Amino acid sequence: MNTTSLLETVRVELGARAYDILVGHGALAELGPRLSLMLKRPRAFVLTDETVARHHRGALEAAVKTAGIQLDWLSLPPGEKTKSFSQLEGVLDWLLAGGADRGDTLIAFGGGVIGDMGGLAASLMKRGMGFVQVPTTLLAQVDSSVGGKTAVNTPRGKNLIGAFYQPRFVIADTALLATLPERELKAGYAEIVKYGLINDAAFFDWLAVNGQKVLALEPEAARYAVARSCAAKAAIVAEDETETGVRQLLNLGHTFGHAFEAANEYRENLLHGEAVALGMALAFRYGAASGITPPADAARVRDVLGASGLPVSLDGFDRARFTAPRLAALMQQDKKARAGRVPLILARGIGAAYVHPDADLASVERFLASELA
Numbered sequence: 001m002n003t004t005s006l007l008e009t010v011r012v013e014l015g016a017r018a019y020d021i022l023v024g025h026g027a028l029a030e031l032g033p034r035l036s037l038m039l040k041r042p043r044a045f046v047l048t049d050e051t052v053a054r055h056h057r058g059a060l061e062a063a064v065k066t067a068g069i070q071l072d073w074l075s076l077p078p079g080e081k082t083k084s085f086s087q088l089e090g091v092l093d094w095l096l097a098g099g100a101d102r103g104d105t106l107i108a109f110g111g112g113v114i115g116d117m118g119g120l121a122a123s124l125m126k127r128g129m130g131f132v133q134v135p136t137t138l139l140a141q142v143d144s145s146v147g148g149k150t151a152v153n154t155p156r157g158k159n160l161i162g163a164f165y166q167p168r169f170v171i172a173d174t175a176l177l178a179t180l181p182e183r184e185l186k187a188g189y190a191e192i193v194k195y196g197l198i199n200d201a202a203f204f205d206w207l208a209v210n211g212q213k214v215l216a217l218e219p220e221a222a223r224y225a226v227a228r229s230c231a232a233k234a235a236i237v238a239e240d241e242t243e244t245g246v247r248q249l250l251n252l253g254h255t256f257g258h259a260f261e262a263a264n265e266y267r268e269n270l271l272h273g274e275a276v277a278l279g280m281a282l283a284f285r286y287g288a289a290s291g292i293t294p295p296a297d298a299a300r301v302r303d304v305l306g307a308s309g310l311p312v313s314l315d316g317f318d319r320a321r322f323t324a325p326r327l328a329a330l331m332q333q334d335k336k337a338r339a340g341r342v343p344l345i346l347a348r349g350i351g352a353a354y355v356h357p358d359a360d361l362a363s364v365e366r367f368l369a370s371e372l373a
Contacts, residue, residue, distance in 0.1 A: 006223045010230045012146065012166075013238040019169045021146060021234070023203070023227040027173040028059060032067035038130060038168055040277055041104040043070040045095060047118040048109040050076040052136050055084065055179045060134070070105075070208075072098050076224050080266040080286035083153045085161075091121040095129075105130035105168070109315035110212035112144035112272065119150030133170040137180060138188025139273045141172040142195075145198040148235040153266065158258045164242055165208035172230065174222040185215055186309050187273025190253075190280070191230040192225050193305060195232040198249050198281060200353030203228060208304050215308065248355050252345040253279030257332035263321050277310035286367050287346040297350045314371050328361055337361075 007024035018025045022030055035044060046060065053075045061071060076082050095106070106129060108118030109165045115133055115216065122131035135145040151162025161367030177185065189211065196204025207214070213221035233250065240247035257272070257279030262272045306312045314322060331342050341358040 006219050006225060008227045010227055010234055012234040013242060014166060017166050019167060021170040021172060021230045023172045023174070023230060024223045025173070025175045027171050028063045028134070028176065030063075031132075031171050032059070032064040032069060034169055034171075035132070036067045039069065039105060041136055042068050043072065044105045044107055044132075044337055045072045046074070046099060046107045047091060047114055047121070047151075047217070048073065048075050049082070049114055050075045051078045051112075052110045052114070055177060056109070057134060060174070062108075062308045063140055065130060069184040076114070076117070078113070079268060080113060080153070080261070080272065084124075084343055085149070085152060085154075088117060093102060093119060093123060095121065095125050097167055098221060100125060100129060102129050105132055107132045107192075108145075108167075109134045109136065110140070110207070111135065112140045115140050115144050116150050116154065116159070117166050119148070120152060120162055123150060123163045128165070131165065131167045133167045135172055136176045137237075138177055138185050138226070139191050140188075140227050141177075142188060143191040143233065143252070145170050145172065146230055146233045147250075148241070154253075157262055157330065158266070160333070170230075171199050172219060172226055174219065176227060177217055177222070182215075182309075183271065185217075187277075189215055189308055190273040190277035190305065191311055192229050193308075194250075194252055194276065194280060195229045195272075197284075197301065197347065197350055198252055198345075198353045200228075200232060201352055202347075203232075204304070204350050211304070211308055213291070232324065233280065248343070249353050251282075252347075252353050253277070253283055255279065255331055255334050255342065255344055256282050256327075258334075259327045260317075260322065262333070263326055264282075265321075274311050277305050278312060278314070281305055281312040281345050282367075282371065283329070283344060283346060285371075286344070286364065287348075289370075290346075290363070293347050294349055295298055300350065314368075314372075319372065324365045324372055327368050328365035331364065332361060 010021040131206045133145040136139045148166035149157035214225045257275035284298040288295045288298040344359045346356045
């Protein structure tokens with residue numbers, strides 16, 4: 001197979017800060033040539049995690065070898081708990097010890113945790129150094145690597161401390177996904193489904209038929225799904241970079257999902273993408289219970305997500321941790337919440353999401369209690 005024919009470029013239009021997302025099987029080979037065009041000296045810093053380094057360090061080094069670029073590596077423990085102030089301090093100290101300056105580039109080589117940590121560290125390093133995303137998970141390729149949102153978690157909630165900081169470019173090589181566990185692929189697939197649910201019913205229909213090909217990483221299906229997801233997000237980011245309007249739609253399922261993750265103390269038995277899938281299913285059911293969403297659409301969302309092996313209900317979750325009052329209190333920590341009201345992304349149907357700015361938290365808590373019953 002001529003894999004070069006499977007590469008596709010998606011442009012994020014942000015004026016002088018516009019950048020490309022290169023998508024497809026074998027895209028990593030383009031890293032060296034593209035880095036050479038932006039580096040002031042032939043070196044770069046690579047932030048990764050221990051699992052990614054074990055599987056893919058050699059591939060990244062090979063991709064920059066012909067360009068003569070020297071790499072300085074730091075590998076962090078894998079997992080959501082790495083997104084902490086203490087780990088961020090360690091990353092910044094590593095960069096300072098290595099003599100990094102604003103003319104240098106940090107490559108975030110990993111999943112969403114590494115991308116978020118790397119982006120925030122790059123934004124803080126001497127008030128901003130170069131930053132490149134090379135996402136190695138499906139979830140990061142279609143979501144967190146695109147759009148410039150960076151953050152760390154706190155005990156009070158997820159992603160509460162962060163900044164908007166755009167990468168210079170993104171390399172989304174679908175070949176890197178081959179080492180992912182099946183569960184990680186499914187977690188990323190939830191974010192792909194999200195784009196269909198937001199404003200692209202035809203894409204949702206395509207996924208209902210071709211989702212298993214995407215999960216099997218068939219090159220054409222994977223490239224199409226990732227590129228279409230990136231294009232959907234790029235269009236929204238170009239219109240609303242700092243999430244004051246339409247970009248809030250990208251949080252479909254996230255207000256519920258972030259509460260589940262925080263209640264679970266970010267443990268690995270609930271991945272971010274799984275929490276988002278559960279959150280989307282609940283958002284559609286809450287909409288149906290509120291007379292906003294057609295019940296048939298809520299049922300179809302549950303069926304399509306469930307057919308991929310993603311969680312769509314609170315069955316089986318620890319009832320001691322996942323109580324309606326606790327989840328509602330965590331939802332109140334949403335960055336845009338006001339007393340007694342919480343913003344939710346709801347939908348008038350598949351492909352027709354909208355911002356519901358002030359859902360009554362008491363009604364949400366009653367809904368959660370019914371789901372937990």
